[in-house]
Amino acid sequence: MAQTKRFTQVNYSINNMEILSGVEIAEKRTEVIKAAVAELGFSPMLMIVRVGERADSKSYVNRKVGYATIVGIETEVAHFHESVSEEELLEALARYNVNQNVNGIIVQLPLPKHLNTKKIINAIAEHKDVDGLTDSNISKLFDNDEGVVPATPKGILTLLQSYKIAVSGEHVVVLGRSRLVGKSTALLMLNQNATVTMCHSKTENLSTITKSADILIVAIGQQKFITNEYIKDGQVVIDVGIGADLESRIVGDVDFSSVKNMNIKISPVPGGVGPMTVTSLFENLLFVTQKSLGGTDK
C-alpha cells in the first residue's frame, strides 16, 4: 500500500501559537499499533454494528474499517435494517459476546429512536466493550479503576501527553457535558489529578471561568463559539467540535480566525482530536484483546 496521508489537517499561518497536531501524533501511534498487532501474531477482529442508513454513521464506520485495514486489524460490519427489533440486536450481540473470533464490539451511535440505546450498549460484554460505554466501564471511569476509556477522552489525554503538557494539578475546564465527551473527559482528567471545572449552557460568567483554565477543552457542538474573548494567552485549547461552515469547510467550536494571533497551544479542526479518537479506539481494541489473552494491559 502506498504511503498516503491518513488524516487531514488544514494549513494555518501560525504566529505565536503552537499547533497540537493530532495528525502527527496519530501517525506515530499508528506505527505503534501496527507493531503491537504484529506482536500479537494474529489479526484481532472488531465487530461493528450499524443500524439504518444515516450517512454520517456510514461515513464514520467506513473510516474505522479503512483505518483497521492499515493497521492489520480485521473488521466485520453487521448492518441491520432501520426497523430491526431490540430482540434481534440483543441476540446478535449475545452471539458476538461468546464468539471467540470477535475481540471487540462497537455499536455505531446514534440508534433509531425505537431502540433502547442504553440496553443495547449494556448488552456488550465488558471485556469486548471497545467504546467503554457500558455501565461497568463508566463505573470504572468514575472509580478511577482500570477499564476501557471512551476513545475521544482517551485521545485528548494522549494528545496532551504526547506534547508533554502536564495535567496533574492543572485547572482543566471542560465545556459541554455530553456522555461521550464532556462528562467522560472531566472524570478522566480528574483521575489524572487535574482540578476540573464542568461548564455548560447554564453556566454564568462563562468567559471568566474559561479564562481561568490552564487547559480548556471545548465540546459544545456550536461552531466557532469560542472567540478570543474566552481565551487568554498561555492557555492550552483542545477543540472537540466538528461541524461544517457555510462554505462546507470542516470547522470546530473555536473560531480560529479570532484566536490565531494569540500565544496559545491549540488542537486544530480538522487534524486535532479527530485522528486521536480513531487511533484511541483501536488502542482500546488492543487493550481488551491483550487483556483477554491474560497479557499485560495497555
Place this chain on the structure above:
Amino acid sequence: MAQTKRFTQVNYSINNMEILSGVEIAEKRTEVIKAAVAELGFSPMLMIVRVGERADSKSYVNRKVGYATIVGIETEVAHFHESVSEEELLEALARYNVNQNVNGIIVQLPLPKHLNTKKIINAIAEHKDVDGLTDSNISKLFDNDEGVVPATPKGILTLLQSYKIAVSGEHVVVLGRSRLVGKSTALLMLNQNATVTMCHSKTENLSTITKSADILIVAIGQQKFITNEYIKDGQVVIDVGIGADLESRIVGDVDFSSVKNMNIKISPVPGGVGPMTVTSLFENLLFVTQKSLGGTDK
C-alpha cells in the same frame, strides 16, 4: 414513644451567619417519611448487611435501625463473621434480591480486605439498591437518568433546596473526590445545572478556587482544614466532614471558630449533613419500594 430530639446539633453563638440546620429539615422530612409509609399500607423492609466487628459500622447500623423504628420501617440486620467468604455473601444477597419481603438492601461499608467490595455491591439488584452504589445506579447518575442517588449527595441537595438556595447556574466547588461523596455530589450538582469544580489534594491555588464558589461543599475528611482564608462573605458552605477533635468533640472539615464571624450560610457539624444522610437513605428505600409497586416515583 416519647418525643425526643432525634438528631444532635451543637449550639453556636451566631453573628452574621445563617445555620443550615440539617436537624430541623430532617425532623420535617421524618414526618413526611412517616406519612408516606402510612400511605403504603405496609412496613417496607430494609435488609442491612454487616460484616465483622468494626465499632463504627455497628454504630452506623444501629443508628439506621433506630431511625427505621421511628418512621415505621422494618429492618433486619444480617450480621456475618469477619471471615465470611465472598461466595457466602453473594449467595445471601441473591436470596435477598428475590425475597419479596425485602424492599431494599444495604451493605455497610467498609468490608474486610479479603472481600471484593465492588463485586458484592454489584450483586445487589438495582431495584433494591438503596445506597445507589451499583454500577447501574452510578451510570444513571452519570447519565442524569432517574436512579437512586447516594444518600449523602441527595441529603446535601435536599438541605440546599429546603433553604431555597438555588443550584442551577451557580458555581459549586466540591472539595474531595471520594466515590461516596465528592464525585457523586459533583455529578448530582452538574445534573442540577450547576457549574461544578472538583478540587482535591493535588489542586493548586486552592483558596482562590474555593473563594470563587457560590456554594462550597467540603468532604475531605481533614478536621478544621477550611479556615476563613478559604471562604468569602456571601458563600454557602456545606461541611460533610465528621471527625473528633482532641477533646473528643465531633467536628467537621470547617474550622468553625475561624469562620464564625463571617457573613455566610453554613451547615454545622454535627447537625448538618449527617441527619440529612439518614433521612435520604430512607427516602431512597421509599423510592425503590414505590417504584417496585409501579407507583409514582419520588
